[in-house]
Amino acid sequence: MDDNFSNFSVKRQNIxxxxxxxxxxxxxxxxxxxxDSLESPTEDKNRRILLNQIxxxxxxxxMSDVEFERLYKHMxxxxxxxxxxxxxxxxxxxxxxxxxxxxxxxxxxxxTTIGKLFCIIYILIGIPxxxxxxxxxxxxxxxxxxxxxxxxxxxxxxxxxxxxKSVSNxxxxxxxxFLTFVLVLTASYIFSVYEGWSYFxxxxxxxxxxxxxxxxxxxxxxxxxxxxxxxxxxxxxILFIMTGLTILASSTNLLVLYLVNINSEEKxxxxxxxxx
Amino acid sequence: MDDNFSNFSVKRQNIxxxxxxxxxxxxxxxxxxxxDSLESPTEDKNRRILLNQIxxxxxxxxMSDVEFERLYKHMxxxxxxxxxxxxxxxxxxxxxxxxxxxxxxxxxxxxTTIGKLFCIIYILIGIPxxxxxxxxxxxxxxxxxxxxxxxxxxxxxxxxxxxxKSVSNxxxxxxxxFLTFVLVLTASYIFSVYEGWSYFxxxxxxxxxxxxxxxxxxxxxxxxxxxxxxxxxxxxxILFIMTGLTILASSTNLLVLYLVNINSEEKxxxxxxxxx
Ligand SMILES: [K+]
Ligand SMILES: [K+]
Numbered sequence: 001m002d003d004n005f006s007n008f009s010v011k012r013q014n015i016x017x018x019x020x021x022x023x024x025x026x027x028x029x030x031x032x033x034x035x036d037s038l039e040s041p042t043e044d045k046n047r048r049i050l051l052n053q054i055x056x057x058x059x060x061x062x063m064s065d066v067e068f069e070r071l072y073k074h075m076x077x078x079x080x081x082x083x084x085x086x087x088x089x090x091x092x093x094x095x096x097x098x099x100x101x102x103x104x105x106x107x108x109x110x111x112t113t114i115g116k117l118f119c120i121i122y123i124l125i126g127i128p129x130x131x132x133x134x135x136x137x138x139x140x141x142x143x144x145x146x147x148x149x150x151x152x153x154x155x156x157x158x159x160x161x162x163x164x165k166s167v168s169n170x171x172x173x174x175x176x177x178f179l180t181f182v183l184v185l186t187a188s189y190i191f192s193v194y195e196g197w198s199y200f201x202x203x204x205x206x207x208x209x210x211x212x213x214x215x216x217x218x219x220x221x222x223x224x225x226x227x228x229x230x231x232x233x234x235x236x237x238i239l240f241i242m243t244g245l246t247i248l249a250s251s252t253n254l255l256v257l258y259l260v261n262i263n264s265e266e267k268x269x270x271x272x273x274x275x276x
Numbered sequence: 277m278d279d280n281f282s283n284f285s286v287k288r289q290n291i292x293x294x295x296x297x298x299x300x301x302x303x304x305x306x307x308x309x310x311x312d313s314l315e316s317p318t319e320d321k322n323r324r325i326l327l328n329q330i331x332x333x334x335x336x337x338x339m340s341d342v343e344f345e346r347l348y349k350h351m352x353x354x355x356x357x358x359x360x361x362x363x364x365x366x367x368x369x370x371x372x373x374x375x376x377x378x379x380x381x382x383x384x385x386x387x388t389t390i391g392k393l394f395c396i397i398y399i400l401i402g403i404p405x406x407x408x409x410x411x412x413x414x415x416x417x418x419x420x421x422x423x424x425x426x427x428x429x430x431x432x433x434x435x436x437x438x439x440x441k442s443v444s445n446x447x448x449x450x451x452x453x454f455l456t457f458v459l460v461l462t463a464s465y466i467f468s469v470y471e472g473w474s475y476f477x478x479x480x481x482x483x484x485x486x487x488x489x490x491x492x493x494x495x496x497x498x499x500x501x502x503x504x505x506x507x508x509x510x511x512x513x514i515l516f517i518m519t520g521l522t523i524l525a526s527s528t529n530l531l532v533l534y535l536v537n538i539n540s541e542e543k544x545x546x547x548x549x550x551x552x
Contacts, residue, residue, distance in 0.1 A: 017416045020409040024376070027405060031398050032369035038391040039363035046387065061337040087315035093308035099489055100300070106382055106491035111322070115314045116480045122307050123487055129303060133296040140293045204392045211399055213375055215382035216492060256532060 090227040090234060097238055099123055100130040101245055103209060105216030138249030145175050145250070169254050176251050180244070184210070187240045194233055195220055210244040366503040366510065373514055375399055376406040377521055379485060381492030414525030421451050421526070445530050452527050456520070460486070463516045470509055471496055486520040 058068055086095070086108030098104055100123065110116045149167045188202035197205065197218060205218040220237045221227050227234055334344055362371070362384030374380055376399065386392045425443045464478035473481065473494060481494040496513045497503050503510055 013412075013419075014416065017409075017412040020405075020412050024406055024409045027372075027376075027402055029369065031372035031402065032365050034368075034394060034398075036363055036365045036368040038388060038394060039368070039386055042388050042391075043363045061339060063337060087312055087319045089308050089312045092310075092312040092315070093305065096303075096307035100303075102378065102488050104380075104484070104489035104491045106493055109491045109493040110315055112314060112318050113476065115318075116476070118310060118314060120480060120483045122310075123483070123489065126303055126307065127487060129296075130300055133293075133300045136293040136296050140290065143289075200389065200392070204396060207396045207399070208380070211403060212378050212488070213380035213399065214490070215380045215385045217382055217385040256536075 088228070090231075094221060094227065094234070094238070096122070096126075097241065098214065100126045101241055102127070102212045103214035103241065105214045105219045107216050107219045107222065134245055134249040135253065137246050138251075138253050141246055141250045142172060142253060145172055149175060169258065172254060173251060176247050179247050180210075183240070183244055183247070187244075190236065191220060194226070194230075195223060206240075206244075209241060210248060212245070364504070366507075370497060370503065370510075370514070372398070372402075373517065374490065376402045377517055378403070378488045379490035379517065381490045381495045383492050383495045383498065410521055410525040411529065413522050414527075414529050417522055417526045418448060418529060421448055425451060445534065448530060449527060452523050455523050456486075459516070459520055459523070463512075463520075466512065467496060470502070470506075471499060482516075482520075485517060486524060488521070 054068065057063070058065070091108060095108055099119070110119050146167045149171050150165070153165045153167070184203065184206045188199060188206050191197060191205060192199045192202040195202070195218070201218060205220075208215050208218070221234055330344065333339075334341070367384060371384055375395070386395050422443050425447050426441070429441045429443070460479060460482045464475060464482050467473060467481060468475045468478040471478070471494070477494060481496075484491050484494070497510055
């Protein structure tokens with residue numbers, strides 16, 4: 001290969017990478033500034049209210065600062081104050097699903113050393129399996145959608161019929177966005193009913209979950225012993241995660257194929273130019 | 277294309293997908309059983325100890341059940357009891373980094389409706405940017421590693437010299453595994469010193485973070501006002517995440533290229549068979 005040309009191409013790639021890094025950094029700094037201005041005042045206000053409440057509470061019960069500190073540290077901060085069992089089979093299954101889906105709300109985490117060790121080994125083996133699984137099911141979903149859209153496009157409804165009967169990747173992306181949209185809107189409604197969240201909070205929860213961020217500020221199945229007493233709702237919660245991530249895996253699949261195609265086309269063009 | 281053959285191929289793919297789903301399910305069920313047996317006894321014991329402590333505490337302060345409930349619900353469960361400000365610029369930057377890296381410890385999450393709304397929009401735009409960025413930097417890292425290994429392999433050290441001087445993908449994977457290994461071991465040491473965690477806990481933290489699960493059971497920068505008072509350690513924490521995820525992006529890059537190659541080779545073989 002022409003060394004000059006290759007050098008030029010590497011430089012171009014370096015510039016592309018560098019600008020992406022700078023973009024991300026600027027995006028992070030901007031986000032930080034906005035969140036600071038949005039959340040800091042409420043945080044300050046809440047802290048003041050809280051400290052006031054604690055002050056009152058301590059006065060009521062004639063409790064010293066040290067005693068309250070002990071209460072806080074030993075009884076509550078350790079996060080053990082869960083009336084639900086988190087580690088019975090249902091809870092453990094929920095934990096494993098959240099870990100392998102990379103969501104990890106963190107509402108329950110192993111407390112024993114052996115549990116942590118097993119957790120490390122479990123995810124090191126399990127994450128590749130689950131990623132390949134989502135990827136594979138996502139590919140199948142793409143196939144199924146392609147087939148369905150094809151049927152839709154070739155059916156004559158009254159006098160209307162699609163002119164272009166081939167199914168493009170754009171059609172698939174539109175179908176998947178539509179599916180995600182419907183899934184988020186309906187699932188959020190169900191979550192808002194069962195968990196007592198506002199509809200907006202349930203939508204926020206759905207986004208945070210399906211992006212696999214999983215802050216854990218909203219965690220389903222923590223109330224009313226749902227895990228033990230309402231297996232249908234519990235199954236729905238896990239199915240919501242699985243379905244959502246599968247649809248997203250389908251989109252990623254299309255995107256990767258698209259990028260790889262662009263790459264190989266670029267390489268072809270390069271070769272053509274070199275031959276001239 | 278031969279319809280029979282295509283049918284056969286789709287069936288084979290369906291079987292592959294189905295077996296992957298079954299594998300994942302079995303893996304989840306097994307994990308659930310193990311975690312149940314590992315964690316449930318400790319959980320039960322801890323809950324008993326805790327309820328005992330609460331009982332004693334309530335007796336000491338002559339506090340009714342309802343009053344304790346109120347203390348728990350209003351003052352502590354809401355998770356507002358953070359002495360650190362989480363939403364000053366440094367904390368907000370930390371939050372944005374964790375969100376865009378899909379880690380999301382959840383130690384601080386937006387409390388205002390407008391903050392949540394901005395969060396949804398912010399991550400919808402930001403995640404694609406950050407994914408492309410990691411992908412791009414990871415590609416560059418691969419190039420750099422290739423170059424370094426090439427130099428290493430062509431240098432004569434005393435009388436030893438590598439026979440095979442070309443750099444394979446296997447070499448790259450080995451180099452990246454080695455880098456990850458060194459990063460986790462050294463960073464964990466630093467975390468254990470600054471955060472007061474045991475070395476094992478710090479390694480557990482590193483794994484949970486670099487897999488992007490981010491349970492949030494261990495969160496750096498929460499003690500001693502580190503975010504404000506120790507910017508070098510704060511920068512180290514964020515750099516640890518960035519470096520780790522970049523190395524993993526490099527490996528993913530190699531893996532995707534490998535899988536795409538396999539796929540196109542399979543297609544080529546299929547076409548050859550069809551021509552015969
Ligand atoms: K996560
Ligand atoms: K998380």
